[in-house]
Amino acid sequence: MHSQNFTPQQALPKIKQFCAYQERCHSEIKEKLYGYGLSLNDAEEIISKLVEENFLNEERFAIHFAGGKFRIKQWGRIKIKYELKKKNVSNYCIKKALAAINMSDYFATVSKLAYIKFKSLKSEKNIFVKKTKLHSHLRLKGFESNLIQEVMNDLIK
Numbered sequence: 001m002h003s004q005n006f007t008p009q010q011a012l013p014k015i016k017q018f019c020a021y022q023e024r025c026h027s028e029i030k031e032k033l034y035g036y037g038l039s040l041n042d043a044e045e046i047i048s049k050l051v052e053e054n055f056l057n058e059e060r061f062a063i064h065f066a067g068g069k070f071r072i073k074q075w076g077r078i079k080i081k082y083e084l085k086k087k088n089v090s091n092y093c094i095k096k097a098l099a100a101i102n103m104s105d106y107f108a109t110v111s112k113l114a115y116i117k118f119k120s121l122k123s124e125k126n127i128f129v130k131k132t133k134l135h136s137h138l139r140l141k142g143f144e145s146n147l148i149q150e151v152m153n154d155l156i157k
Helices: 008-021 026-035 040-052 058-073 077-086 091-099 103-120 127-140 145-155
Strands: none
Touching: 008 026, 008 040, 026 040, 058 077, 058 091, 058 103, 077 091, 103 127, 103 145, 127 145
């Protein structure tokens, strides 16, 4: 994809449309504006306008991102936090986003994922190997060790 040069006046309506389509974070917008051939100052000015006009709201982005990744991809808080940090989202917004995840839904999701994975390991006879594989699977999904342990204790009696 080659970059195209736009003036700030040409870039503004395009970037507004980009923001209106789905929630974005500041780093995505910056990258897009640099791709339009804009300078750092022009990009910062446009970002300020977007925030002012509520096209860009990092807290709203973080909450939507976290909710979507949890509901659709069934990610845990650790993985969601990591991905938001990669997008340079502030710790304040990350905390707000993680707090917006319903705890009973969260626990139900990790329990369901554990149950499904445990059932898929039925051919594994060694209980320690089974537990290790289950724990690894849930850690990769981004769930906390203490929660995994709690779910595993309920599942394997």
